[in-house]
Amino acid sequence: MSQFASSLREAARFIQDHDRFLVVNHVNPDGDATGSLLAMGWLLRQLSKQAVLVNEGMTPEKFMFLPGASEILNASEALPQKYDAVITCDCGDKSRVGRVEHWFAEGCELLNIDHHPTNDHFGTSNLIRTDAAATCEILYDLVCFMQLTVSPEMATCLYAGLLTDTGGFRYSNTTPHLMQAASALLSYGVQPGILAERLLETITAGHLKLLRKVLQTMEFSENNRVVSMAVTRCDMEEAGANDEDTEGLVNYGRNVEGVEVGVLYKEKNAGEVKVSMRSRSIIDVAAIAKSLDGGGHVRASGCTIKGGIEEARQIISDKLREAFQAAEESSYD
Ligand code: 5GP
Numbered sequence: 223m224s225q226f227a228s229s230l231r232e233a234a235r236f237i238q239d240h241d242r243f244l245v246v247n248h249v250n251p252d253g254d255a256t257g258s259l260l261a262m263g264w265l266l267r268q269l270s271k272q273a274v275l276v277n278e279g280m281t282p283e284k285f286m287f288l289p290g291a292s293e294i295l296n297a298s299e300a301l302p303q304k305y306d307a308v309i310t311c312d313c314g315d316k317s318r319v320g321r322v323e324h325w326f327a328e329g330c331e332l333l334n335i336d337h338h339p340t341n342d343h344f345g346t347s348n349l350i351r352t353d354a355a356a357t358c359e360i361l362y363d364l365v366c367f368m369q370l371t372v373s374p375e376m377a378t379c380l381y382a383g384l385l386t387d388t389g390g391f392r393y394s395n396t397t398p399h400l401m402q403a404a405s406a407l408l409s410y411g412v413q414p415g416i417l418a419e420r421l422l423e424t425i426t427a428g429h430l431k432l433l434r435k436v437l438q439t440m441e442f443s444e445n446n447r448v449v450s451m452a453v454t455r456c457d458m459e460e461a462g463a464n465d466e467d468t469e470g471l472v473n474y475g476r477n478v479e480g481v482e483v484g485v486l487y488k489e490k491n492a493g494e495v496k497v498s499m500r501s502r503s504i505i506d507v508a509a510i511a512k513s514l515d516g517g518g519h520v521r522a523s524g525c526t527i528k529g530g531i532e533e534a535r536q537i538i539s540d541k542l543r544e545a546f547q548a549a550e551e552s553s554y555d
Protein backbone atom coordinates (compact mmCIF):
# COMPACT_ATOMS: atom_id res chain seq x y z
CA MET A 223 0.00 0.00 0.00
CA SER A 224 1.34 3.45 -0.85
CA GLN A 225 2.19 5.92 1.89
CA PHE A 226 -0.78 8.10 0.86
CA ALA A 227 -3.21 5.16 0.87
CA SER A 228 -2.12 4.22 4.39
CA SER A 229 -2.49 7.82 5.56
CA LEU A 230 -6.03 7.88 4.08
CA ARG A 231 -6.81 4.81 6.12
CA GLU A 232 -5.32 6.39 9.25
CA ALA A 233 -7.32 9.59 8.69
CA ALA A 234 -10.55 7.59 8.30
CA ARG A 235 -9.77 5.77 11.54
CA PHE A 236 -9.04 9.08 13.30
CA ILE A 237 -12.48 10.32 12.29
CA GLN A 238 -14.23 7.09 13.27
CA ASP A 239 -12.48 6.97 16.66
CA HIS A 240 -13.66 10.39 17.92
CA ASP A 241 -17.03 12.06 18.37
CA ARG A 242 -16.28 15.75 18.98
CA PHE A 243 -13.92 17.63 16.71
CA LEU A 244 -12.41 21.07 16.53
CA VAL A 245 -11.68 21.82 12.86
CA VAL A 246 -9.43 24.76 12.06
CA ASN A 247 -7.83 26.34 8.99
CA HIS A 248 -5.05 28.92 8.62
CA VAL A 249 -4.98 32.60 9.53
CA ASN A 250 -6.14 34.90 6.71
CA PRO A 251 -7.88 31.99 5.03
CA ASP A 252 -8.02 31.66 1.26
CA GLY A 253 -10.56 29.72 -0.81
CA ASP A 254 -8.90 26.35 -0.24
CA ALA A 255 -8.56 26.92 3.51
CA THR A 256 -12.22 27.94 3.81
CA GLY A 257 -13.49 25.28 1.38
CA SER A 258 -11.61 22.48 3.14
CA LEU A 259 -12.75 23.65 6.60
CA LEU A 260 -16.37 23.69 5.48
CA ALA A 261 -16.16 20.41 3.55
CA MET A 262 -14.71 18.72 6.64
CA GLY A 263 -17.70 20.07 8.60
CA TRP A 264 -20.11 18.52 6.08
CA LEU A 265 -18.16 15.26 6.15
CA LEU A 266 -18.26 15.01 9.96
CA ARG A 267 -21.94 15.94 10.23
CA GLN A 268 -22.79 13.26 7.67
CA LEU A 269 -21.22 10.75 10.07
CA SER A 270 -23.28 12.21 12.96
CA LYS A 271 -20.15 13.63 14.60
CA GLN A 272 -20.04 16.96 16.44
CA ALA A 273 -17.85 19.53 14.70
CA VAL A 274 -16.92 23.06 15.70
CA LEU A 275 -15.36 24.98 12.80
CA VAL A 276 -13.06 27.87 13.63
CA ASN A 277 -10.65 30.36 12.13
CA GLU A 278 -8.50 32.79 14.11
CA GLY A 279 -10.22 35.78 12.52
CA MET A 280 -13.34 36.58 10.57
CA THR A 281 -13.98 34.54 7.44
CA PRO A 282 -13.54 36.83 4.41
CA GLU A 283 -16.83 38.24 3.15
CA LYS A 284 -16.29 36.78 -0.33
CA PHE A 285 -16.51 33.22 1.10
CA MET A 286 -19.62 33.81 3.17
CA PHE A 287 -21.90 32.47 0.41
CA LEU A 288 -20.32 29.02 0.73
CA PRO A 289 -22.65 26.51 2.42
CA GLY A 290 -22.13 26.51 6.19
CA ALA A 291 -19.83 29.57 6.28
CA SER A 292 -21.99 31.45 8.77
CA GLU A 293 -21.24 28.74 11.36
CA ILE A 294 -17.47 29.33 11.36
CA LEU A 295 -16.42 30.74 14.74
CA ASN A 296 -13.44 33.01 15.34
CA ALA A 297 -10.86 32.86 18.12
CA SER A 298 -12.28 35.83 20.00
CA GLU A 299 -15.40 33.81 20.85
CA ALA A 300 -15.16 31.92 24.14
CA LEU A 301 -15.50 28.16 23.88
CA PRO A 302 -16.80 26.22 26.89
CA GLN A 303 -14.10 23.58 26.71
CA LYS A 304 -10.92 22.46 25.01
CA TYR A 305 -10.85 19.79 22.35
CA ASP A 306 -9.14 16.37 22.44
CA ALA A 307 -9.58 15.77 18.71
CA VAL A 308 -8.41 18.48 16.34
CA ILE A 309 -8.30 18.54 12.54
CA THR A 310 -6.20 21.21 10.81
CA CYS A 311 -6.91 22.01 7.15
CA ASP A 312 -4.41 23.65 4.77
CA CYS A 313 -1.92 24.50 7.56
CA GLY A 314 1.77 24.00 6.74
CA ASP A 315 2.81 24.21 10.38
CA LYS A 316 1.09 24.42 13.74
CA SER A 317 1.58 28.16 14.13
CA ARG A 318 -0.67 28.71 11.08
CA VAL A 319 -3.74 28.11 13.24
CA GLY A 320 -2.86 31.26 15.22
CA ARG A 321 -4.64 31.82 18.53
CA VAL A 322 -7.03 28.91 17.93
CA GLU A 323 -4.29 26.76 19.46
CA HIS A 324 -5.61 27.83 22.91
CA TRP A 325 -8.59 25.58 22.24
CA PHE A 326 -6.44 22.46 21.82
CA ALA A 327 -6.46 20.25 24.94
CA GLU A 328 -3.02 19.31 26.21
CA GLY A 329 -1.96 16.07 24.56
CA CYS A 330 -4.81 16.30 22.02
CA GLU A 331 -4.82 14.08 18.97
CA LEU A 332 -4.39 16.11 15.82
CA LEU A 333 -5.05 15.17 12.21
CA ASN A 334 -3.04 17.43 9.88
CA ILE A 335 -4.52 17.56 6.36
CA ASP A 336 -2.45 19.61 3.94
CA HIS A 337 -0.70 19.88 0.59
CA HIS A 338 2.15 22.37 1.29
CA PRO A 339 5.62 20.96 0.52
CA THR A 340 6.91 22.86 3.58
CA ASN A 341 4.54 20.94 5.91
CA ASP A 342 6.48 19.72 8.96
CA HIS A 343 4.14 16.79 9.85
CA PHE A 344 3.10 18.36 13.15
CA GLY A 345 0.02 16.12 13.59
CA THR A 346 -0.29 12.94 15.57
CA SER A 347 -1.76 11.75 12.23
CA ASN A 348 -0.84 13.39 8.94
CA LEU A 349 -2.75 13.25 5.67
CA ILE A 350 -0.42 15.07 3.34
CA ARG A 351 0.03 14.92 -0.42
CA THR A 352 2.37 17.64 -1.63
CA ASP A 353 1.58 17.05 -5.30
CA ALA A 354 -2.09 17.82 -4.65
CA ALA A 355 -3.06 21.26 -5.93
CA ALA A 356 -5.35 21.90 -2.97
CA THR A 357 -6.22 20.55 0.45
CA CYS A 358 -9.72 20.15 -1.02
CA GLU A 359 -8.29 17.68 -3.56
CA ILE A 360 -6.98 15.53 -0.69
CA LEU A 361 -10.35 15.80 1.08
CA TYR A 362 -12.03 14.62 -2.11
CA ASP A 363 -9.71 11.56 -2.03
CA LEU A 364 -10.70 10.98 1.60
CA VAL A 365 -14.42 11.22 0.79
CA CYS A 366 -13.96 8.64 -2.00
CA PHE A 367 -11.87 6.40 0.24
CA MET A 368 -14.53 6.51 2.98
CA GLN A 369 -17.25 5.96 0.35
CA LEU A 370 -19.27 8.90 1.62
CA THR A 371 -22.10 10.64 -0.15
CA VAL A 372 -21.11 13.93 -1.75
CA SER A 373 -23.91 16.40 -1.07
CA PRO A 374 -24.23 19.52 -3.26
CA GLU A 375 -23.05 21.55 -0.23
CA MET A 376 -19.92 19.46 0.26
CA ALA A 377 -19.25 19.43 -3.48
CA THR A 378 -19.49 23.23 -3.63
CA CYS A 379 -17.02 23.69 -0.77
CA LEU A 380 -14.54 21.21 -2.27
CA TYR A 381 -14.82 22.76 -5.73
CA ALA A 382 -14.15 26.21 -4.23
CA GLY A 383 -10.74 24.97 -3.06
CA LEU A 384 -9.88 23.31 -6.38
CA LEU A 385 -10.90 26.40 -8.31
CA THR A 386 -9.02 28.96 -6.23
CA ASP A 387 -5.77 27.06 -5.55
CA THR A 388 -5.33 26.40 -9.29
CA GLY A 389 -6.15 30.02 -10.19
CA GLY A 390 -9.21 28.83 -12.13
CA PHE A 391 -7.61 25.57 -13.41
CA ARG A 392 -4.72 27.49 -14.98
CA TYR A 393 -1.62 26.86 -12.79
CA SER A 394 0.82 24.01 -13.40
CA ASN A 395 -0.74 22.12 -10.45
CA THR A 396 -3.81 21.43 -12.65
CA THR A 397 -3.44 17.67 -13.11
CA PRO A 398 -5.66 14.98 -14.67
CA HIS A 399 -6.51 13.83 -11.13
CA LEU A 400 -7.58 17.32 -10.11
CA MET A 401 -9.72 17.71 -13.22
CA GLN A 402 -11.32 14.31 -12.58
CA ALA A 403 -12.18 15.45 -9.06
CA ALA A 404 -13.60 18.75 -10.39
CA SER A 405 -15.59 16.86 -13.03
CA ALA A 406 -17.08 14.51 -10.43
CA LEU A 407 -17.96 17.46 -8.18
CA LEU A 408 -19.80 19.14 -11.06
CA SER A 409 -21.93 16.03 -11.37
CA TYR A 410 -22.85 16.39 -7.66
CA GLY A 411 -24.46 19.78 -8.20
CA VAL A 412 -21.75 22.45 -8.26
CA GLN A 413 -22.68 25.61 -10.17
CA PRO A 414 -19.34 26.45 -11.82
CA GLY A 415 -20.36 29.79 -13.33
CA ILE A 416 -21.55 31.16 -10.01
CA LEU A 417 -18.47 29.96 -8.15
CA ALA A 418 -16.04 31.37 -10.73
CA GLU A 419 -17.91 34.66 -10.74
CA ARG A 420 -17.90 35.02 -6.94
CA LEU A 421 -14.47 33.56 -6.21
CA LEU A 422 -12.38 34.72 -9.16
CA GLU A 423 -14.06 37.51 -11.08
CA THR A 424 -15.62 39.80 -8.50
CA ILE A 425 -13.35 42.47 -7.01
CA THR A 426 -14.18 44.91 -4.24
CA ALA A 427 -13.92 48.69 -4.44
CA GLY A 428 -11.29 48.44 -1.66
CA HIS A 429 -9.17 46.12 -3.81
CA LEU A 430 -9.36 48.45 -6.78
CA LYS A 431 -8.44 51.54 -4.74
CA LEU A 432 -5.53 49.66 -3.19
CA LEU A 433 -4.38 48.43 -6.59
CA ARG A 434 -4.18 52.02 -7.79
CA LYS A 435 -1.83 52.89 -4.93
CA VAL A 436 0.20 49.68 -5.03
CA LEU A 437 1.01 49.88 -8.75
CA GLN A 438 2.73 53.20 -8.06
CA THR A 439 5.14 51.46 -5.66
CA MET A 440 6.37 48.93 -8.27
CA GLU A 441 10.14 48.59 -8.20
CA PHE A 442 12.19 46.48 -10.58
CA SER A 443 15.43 44.82 -9.43
CA GLU A 444 17.74 41.89 -10.25
CA ASN A 445 17.95 42.93 -13.91
CA ASN A 446 14.17 43.37 -14.10
CA ARG A 447 13.57 39.81 -12.96
CA VAL A 448 12.00 40.90 -9.65
CA VAL A 449 9.10 43.28 -9.16
CA SER A 450 8.30 44.37 -5.62
CA MET A 451 5.38 46.40 -4.35
CA ALA A 452 4.42 47.67 -0.89
CA VAL A 453 1.25 48.41 1.04
CA THR A 454 1.34 50.51 4.20
CA ARG A 455 -1.27 50.68 6.97
CA CYS A 456 -1.95 54.20 5.79
CA ASP A 457 -2.67 52.96 2.22
CA MET A 458 -5.10 50.43 3.64
CA GLU A 459 -6.93 53.10 5.65
CA GLU A 460 -7.08 55.56 2.77
CA ALA A 461 -8.45 52.89 0.43
CA GLY A 462 -10.92 51.68 3.06
CA ALA A 463 -9.44 48.24 2.42
CA ASN A 464 -9.16 45.17 4.62
CA ASP A 465 -6.80 42.18 4.53
CA GLU A 466 -8.88 40.29 2.02
CA ASP A 467 -8.64 43.21 -0.42
CA THR A 468 -4.88 42.61 -0.74
CA GLU A 469 -5.34 39.14 -2.23
CA GLY A 470 -4.01 38.87 -5.76
CA LEU A 471 -2.05 42.15 -5.74
CA VAL A 472 1.29 40.31 -5.78
CA ASN A 473 0.39 38.69 -9.12
CA TYR A 474 0.58 42.03 -10.93
CA GLY A 475 4.35 42.07 -10.35
CA ARG A 476 5.02 38.47 -11.27
CA ASN A 477 2.80 38.70 -14.36
CA VAL A 478 4.93 41.35 -16.04
CA GLU A 479 6.60 39.87 -19.11
CA GLY A 480 10.12 38.66 -18.33
CA VAL A 481 9.68 38.91 -14.56
CA GLU A 482 10.48 35.81 -12.51
CA VAL A 483 9.45 36.88 -8.99
CA GLY A 484 6.73 39.19 -7.68
CA VAL A 485 6.95 40.32 -4.05
CA LEU A 486 4.39 42.20 -1.98
CA TYR A 487 5.35 43.77 1.35
CA LYS A 488 2.37 44.46 3.56
CA GLU A 489 2.82 46.49 6.72
CA LYS A 490 0.98 44.97 9.66
CA ASN A 491 0.39 46.22 13.18
CA ALA A 492 3.01 45.52 15.86
CA GLY A 493 6.04 46.32 13.69
CA GLU A 494 5.74 43.37 11.33
CA VAL A 495 5.64 43.00 7.58
CA LYS A 496 3.79 40.19 5.79
CA VAL A 497 5.68 39.17 2.66
CA SER A 498 3.97 37.37 -0.24
CA MET A 499 6.07 35.90 -3.03
CA ARG A 500 5.13 34.43 -6.41
CA SER A 501 7.56 32.99 -8.96
CA ARG A 502 7.21 31.99 -12.57
CA SER A 503 9.53 29.07 -13.30
CA ILE A 504 12.99 29.14 -11.72
CA ILE A 505 13.07 30.43 -8.15
CA ASP A 506 11.81 28.26 -5.28
CA VAL A 507 10.03 30.89 -3.17
CA ALA A 508 8.90 28.24 -0.65
CA ALA A 509 12.55 27.69 0.29
CA ILE A 510 13.07 31.42 0.83
CA ALA A 511 9.91 31.72 2.94
CA LYS A 512 10.82 28.61 4.93
CA SER A 513 14.25 30.05 5.75
CA LEU A 514 12.38 32.98 7.35
CA ASP A 515 9.94 30.81 9.37
CA GLY A 516 7.22 31.00 6.72
CA GLY A 517 6.29 28.48 4.05
CA GLY A 518 4.06 27.69 1.12
CA HIS A 519 4.58 26.33 -2.37
CA VAL A 520 7.50 26.49 -4.82
CA ARG A 521 5.65 29.13 -6.86
CA ALA A 522 3.63 30.86 -4.09
CA SER A 523 4.79 31.43 -0.54
CA GLY A 524 4.70 33.84 2.37
CA CYS A 525 6.36 34.78 5.64
CA THR A 526 6.24 37.49 8.30
CA ILE A 527 9.31 39.59 9.10
CA LYS A 528 9.78 41.74 12.19
CA GLY A 529 10.59 45.37 11.38
CA GLY A 530 9.52 47.87 8.75
CA ILE A 531 9.05 47.52 5.00
CA GLU A 532 12.60 48.67 4.20
CA GLU A 533 14.12 46.10 6.56
CA ALA A 534 11.97 43.35 5.05
CA ARG A 535 12.93 44.51 1.56
CA GLN A 536 16.63 44.24 2.44
CA ILE A 537 16.25 40.72 3.82
CA ILE A 538 14.19 39.45 0.87
CA SER A 539 16.44 41.17 -1.71
CA ASP A 540 19.50 39.40 -0.27
CA LYS A 541 17.71 36.03 -0.34
CA LEU A 542 16.55 36.59 -3.91
CA ARG A 543 20.03 37.62 -5.05
CA GLU A 544 21.44 34.39 -3.59
CA ALA A 545 18.66 32.34 -5.21
CA PHE A 546 19.29 33.88 -8.66
CA GLN A 547 23.04 33.30 -8.26
CA ALA A 548 22.46 29.66 -7.29
CA ALA A 549 20.10 29.20 -10.26
CA GLU A 550 22.69 30.69 -12.64
CA GLU A 551 25.49 28.53 -11.24
CA SER A 552 23.42 25.37 -11.55
CA SER A 553 22.56 26.24 -15.16
CA TYR A 554 26.35 26.20 -15.96
CA ASP A 555 26.72 22.66 -14.55
P1 5GP B 1 -0.03 34.33 0.54
O1 5GP B 1 1.18 35.04 0.01
O2 5GP B 1 -1.17 34.37 -0.41
O3 5GP B 1 -0.39 34.73 1.93
O4 5GP B 1 0.38 32.80 0.68
C1 5GP B 1 0.90 32.04 -0.38
C2 5GP B 1 1.08 30.60 0.08
O5 5GP B 1 2.04 30.55 1.14
C3 5GP B 1 -0.19 29.95 0.65
O6 5GP B 1 -0.18 28.59 0.29
C4 5GP B 1 -0.03 30.11 2.14
O7 5GP B 1 -0.69 29.10 2.84
C5 5GP B 1 1.47 30.06 2.34
N1 5GP B 1 1.92 30.94 3.42
C6 5GP B 1 1.78 32.29 3.48
N2 5GP B 1 2.32 32.78 4.62
C7 5GP B 1 2.80 31.72 5.30
C8 5GP B 1 3.48 31.57 6.57
O8 5GP B 1 3.74 32.53 7.30
N3 5GP B 1 3.80 30.28 6.93
C9 5GP B 1 3.53 29.20 6.15
N4 5GP B 1 3.87 27.98 6.59
N5 5GP B 1 2.92 29.31 4.96
C10 5GP B 1 2.56 30.53 4.54
Ligand code: MN
Pocket residue numbers: 254255312337355356357387
Ligand atom coordinates in the same frame (compact mmCIF):
# COMPACT_ATOMS: atom_id res chain seq x y z
MN1 MN C 1 -4.23 25.30 -0.21
